[in-house]
Amino acid sequence: xxxxxxxxxxxxxxxxxxxxxxxxxxxxxxxxxxxxxxxxxxxxxxxxxxxxxxxxxxxxxxxxxxxxxxxxxxxxxxxxxxxxxxxxxxxxxxxxxxxxxxxxxxxxxxxxxxxxxxxxxxxxxxxxxxxxxxxxxxxxxxxxxxxxxxxxxxxxxxxxxxxxxxxxxxxxxxxxxxxxxxxxxxxxxxxxxxxxxxxxxxxxxxxxxxxxxxxxxxxxxxxxxxxxxxxxxxxxxxxxxxxxxxxxxxxxxxxxxxxxxxx
Amino acid sequence: xxxxxxxxxxxxxxxxxxxxxxxxxxxxxxxxxxxxxxxxxxxxxxxxxxxxxxxxxxxxxxxxxxxxxxxxxxxxxxxxxxxxxxxxxxxxxxxxxxxxxxxxxxxxxxxxxxxxxxxxxxxxxxxxxxxxxxxxxxxxxxxxxxxxxxxxxxxxxxxxxxxxxxxxxxxxxxxxxxxxxxxxxxxxxxxxxxxxxxxxxxxxxxxxxxxxxxxxxxxxxxxxxxxxxxxxxxxxxxxxxxxxxxxxxxxxxxxxxxxxxxxxxxxxxxxxxxxxxxxxxxxxxxxxxxxxxxxxxxxxxxxxx
Numbered sequence: 001x002x003x004x005x006x007x008x009x010x011x012x013x014x015x016x017x018x019x020x021x022x023x024x025x026x027x028x029x030x031x032x033x034x035x036x037x038x039x040x041x042x043x044x045x046x047x048x049x050x051x052x053x054x055x056x057x058x059x060x061x062x063x064x065x066x067x068x069x070x071x072x073x074x075x076x077x078x079x080x081x082x083x084x085x086x087x088x089x090x091x092x093x094x095x096x097x098x099x100x101x102x103x104x105x106x107x108x109x110x111x112x113x114x115x116x117x118x119x120x121x122x123x124x125x126x127x128x129x130x131x132x133x134x135x136x137x138x139x140x141x142x143x144x145x146x147x148x149x150x151x152x153x154x155x156x157x158x159x160x161x162x163x164x165x166x167x168x169x170x171x172x173x174x175x176x177x178x179x180x181x182x183x184x185x186x187x188x189x190x191x192x193x194x195x196x197x198x199x200x201x202x203x204x205x206x207x208x209x210x211x212x213x214x215x216x217x218x219x220x221x222x223x224x225x226x227x228x229x230x231x232x233x234x235x236x237x238x239x240x241x242x243x244x245x246x247x248x249x250x251x252x253x254x255x256x257x258x259x260x261x262x263x
Numbered sequence: 264x265x266x267x268x269x270x271x272x273x274x275x276x277x278x279x280x281x282x283x284x285x286x287x288x289x290x291x292x293x294x295x296x297x298x299x300x301x302x303x304x305x306x307x308x309x310x311x312x313x314x315x316x317x318x319x320x321x322x323x324x325x326x327x328x329x330x331x332x333x334x335x336x337x338x339x340x341x342x343x344x345x346x347x348x349x350x351x352x353x354x355x356x357x358x359x360x361x362x363x364x365x366x367x368x369x370x371x372x373x374x375x376x377x378x379x380x381x382x383x384x385x386x387x388x389x390x391x392x393x394x395x396x397x398x399x400x401x402x403x404x405x406x407x408x409x410x411x412x413x414x415x416x417x418x419x420x421x422x423x424x425x426x427x428x429x430x431x432x433x434x435x436x437x438x439x440x441x442x443x444x445x446x447x448x449x450x451x452x453x454x455x456x457x458x459x460x461x462x463x464x465x466x467x468x469x470x471x472x473x474x475x476x477x478x479x480x481x482x483x484x485x486x487x488x489x490x491x492x493x494x495x496x497x498x499x500x501x502x503x504x505x506x507x508x509x510x511x512x513x514x515x516x517x518x519x520x521x522x523x524x525x526x527x528x529x530x531x532x533x534x535x536x537x538x539x540x541x542x543x544x545x546x547x548x549x550x551x552x553x554x555x556x557x558x559x560x561x562x563x564x565x566x567x568x
Contacts, residue, residue, distance in 0.1 A: 063466050082472055089470040091430050099485050101563035108481065110474045140565035 010164060010196050011037035011060055012073060017068030018055060018222075019160060028221030029055045030066070035215065039163070042190055044207035045215045046253060047260065052222020053200045053215075057166050060198060061089050073164070085113060087164035088157030092172050094149035096141040096156075101126070103137030106156045113160055127155035130189060142219045147178040151185075158193075166198045171206070180238060183209055187236055204257075208250045209234075209241055216253055218260020226256035268369050279341050282332065287317035288339040294320065296334075297327055310352040340533045348537040362516075370518040371506050372545060375494040378441020381500040383495065385442065386449025393450070394457040394483070395475065405455075411447050415505065425567045437518075441505035445498035454492025456487025462568065488564065492557035497550045507542060519545075 013246055016033040018241070019026045030052045037043050045053035058064040062082035073081035088109075096105045103124050110120045128134050131151040141149055150170055157165060173181045183206060191195055196248055201207050207214050208230070216226040230249060232240065292311060305323040312320065321328065332341040336397055340348075349364065356363040389407065392399040403495045418441050426436045441516045460482050469479050510520025526535035 061470055082470065087470070087473055089467070091467065093463060095463075095467060097482070097485070098566075099488075101565065112468075112471045112477050112481070123273060126313045142565075142567055154489050 003123050007153060009036050009037040010041075011035070011040050011198075012072045013056075013059075013069065014071075015069035016056075016071055017057060017059075018052070018066045018070075019063060030059070031223050033069070033222075034223055035227070037198065037213070039194060039196055040194055041213050042211050043199065043213045043215060044211040045198070045200045045217060046207045047205065047217035048201060048202070048259065049220055050219040050222070051131060051215050051217040051260070052219070054168050055222060056217075057168055057198055061166055065179050085109075086162055089164045089169040090150075090157045090165070090170045092153055093206035094141070094146075094153040094254060096133050096149055096152055098141055101138050101140055102133065102144065102152050105141070106137075109156060109160050111251050115160075123159050123161075127159040130158055130193075131155040132163045134186065145178075147174050147182060149204065150174065151182065154186075154189075158189075164196045164198070167198045169202070170199075172202070178207065179206070187218060191234060203248050203252050205241060208246060208253060209236065209238075212248070214253055216256035216260065218257070220227065225260040227251070228252055228256075278342050281289035284343045285337065285339050286321050286328055286331045287378060287475055289337045290317055290320050290324070290327070290338060291335055292338070293327050293330045293334060297330070301368065324477040336530050337532055340536050344533050345536045345540060348533045349540055350536060352540075356455060364519075364522070364537065367517055367519050367522050367538070368545055371503070371520065371542070374437035374509065374546075375441055375499070375502045375549075377434060377442075378438035378505055379445050379456070379499050382442035382445030382502060383449050386446040386494070387453055388454030388500070389446070389492075390457060391479070393454050395479075402558065404450075407447060407450050410443070415444060415508055416511075417444070418507075420506050423509065423512055437506050440509040441502040442506035444501040448494045448497040448501065449491070452490045452497075453487055456490025457483045459485050459490065474481050485564065488560060492560070496553050496557075497549050499553060500546050502541065503546045503549065 003084040013035045014048060016030055017028075018030040019028050028093070033052075033056060035100050045056060055064055059066050060078055062073075065079075070077050073184050074084075074086050076084070076086075096102070097108065100108065106124045106127050107120050111121055115123065119251050124137065125134075127139055131154050133148060133151055133155060133236060136144065136148065136152075141152070144152065151172075154167075154170065157167075157173055171182050174182070186197075187210060189195075198236060199207075200209060214226075214228040217223065218225045232245060232249070268410075288514075291312070297304050298307070298309070304312070304327065306315070331337070332344070334340075337344070350364060352364040356365070358365045358369075360366065389399075389403055393403055422440055422443070423432075423436045426432065426439065457479075464482060464486075465478070468482060473481070506522070507518070507520040510518040511524055519538050521536035523535055524540075526532070526538060
């Protein structure tokens with residue numbers, strides 16, 4: 001870390017619990033989760049389905065309300081942070097409005113947040129450039145491939161320039177090759193914008209390739225079993241995945257997942 | 264081209280069945296007329312003929328078949344009779360004439376359009392209320408459903424009498440009946456349409472901290488458009504039925520309903536059928552117009568061409 005910049009903690013979870021009341025009795029989606037995420041971190045949440053990784057991300061976004069413990073986002077409660085539009089959220093499906101063009105889809109949050117018309121135009125152009133979709137602004141979503149739609153939805157989350165980007169398995173529905181390409185682009189985007197990113201995935205290579213911090217989770221009850229600080233450099237070409245360091249971290253993640261499963 | 268052939272086939276089958284049906288339907292009165300004109304019919308005796316089966320009579324009197332398609336007041340008029348009547352009461356009649364179907368059609372159409380506008384407006388407003396308020400959902404929806412279980416033919420005279428007693432007559436009572444029939448499909452369709460955005464799309468708006476109003480204008484309303492148009496097409500047809508029914512109990516001075524009523528008073532079956540066809544044509548063109556509007560709007564909303 002550079003000496004003069006003090007690393008700020010963006011997200012701070014202490015003893016976080018979330019229990020859903022269902023007809024089959026209570027379900028412990030999250031139990032005793034403790035985690036700090038610093039500014040500029042790229043944090044991946046990995047684990048089998050039902051481990052609470054998406055639920056935790058939704059808690060940060062104040063789309064779910066924890067039933068116990070404390071959670072602060074930018075020093076506020078999660079809901080205050082949501083009201084202040086502290087984060088952009090990318091869902092598993094692109095979820096673009098079919099009746100809006102790509103440019104107008106990206107404009108949606110800007111309209112809601114009351115940006116001026118010129119500012120909207122400028123930000124849409126910037127966001128399109130950032131995800132490499134220049135020239136596609138006037139297309140409707142159905143005219144774009146799945147990967148391009150997902151890039152448009154990332155542009156939509158970036159358009160209002162929140163410092164925090166929360167992504168819930170954004171590339172889960174895409175094929176391996178498109179995924180590799182988007183992973184590379186996402187790293188460049190992260191490097192150029194310096195955002196803090198929370199990224200849910202169930203792919204070990206994806207988590208290791210992208211992250212500075214890998215949070216391994218396990219189900220029933222959903223909890224954190226391991227937090228791995230990645231020693232990989234910030235510059236990461238795709239073939240870094242063949243280096244011994246990469247394989248070693250991947251191995252540790254796999255061990256963590258297995259241990260969580262056995263418990 | 265292939266479609267055209269199929270359509271023409273269906274139409275010609277319908278016309279053929281219609282012509283065929285005219286023969287047994289009208290044979291008895293044709294034979295009665297023939298007897299009065301001293302022509303030979305089998306059997307000659309009136310009483311036996313009255314009790315004979317219609318199909319049997321047709322086979323015994325094949326020379327009289329042509330006359331079943333040319334009666335003055337047939338039980339079932341032949342297609343060409345209806346078409347001739349339609350033609351002569353529309354194209355060959357001044358619009359201002361009381362016997363012009365265009366005039367009567369316009370009287371009914373104006374009530375239909377007014378009722379449709381009221382019904383659609385009311386339906387959309389109710390749907391917006393129902394979607395945004397649980398209380399309205401629980402209190403209004405059951406009444407809307409109950410309202411449609413009452414036969415309109417029973418309700419229409421009461422609406423007209425009640426409105427007349429407070430001094431409202433003319434187009435308004437008809438439009439009210441028309442609105443009564445057309446608001447319901449709009450409510451049902453719009454409630455479904457406004458609720459059609461999935462949880463993820465609603466979550467997305469939450470992440471923007473969007474207000475309820477913004478959610479309505481930017482997400483719910485555009486998402487409901489396909490549902491709205493489906494409802495409007497049902498609604499406009501129901502509106503027309505409402506306007507016609509509204510014309511029946513008033514003593515029937517003008518309108519397609521009046522033509523139907525007058526036709527049945529005087530046994531003018533050709534007039535009844537031509538009024539029915541006029542109503543059907545009117546409904547079909549209204550629905551087609553909405554279909555055109557739907558394509559226009561949805562195309563602008565980026566629907567696949």
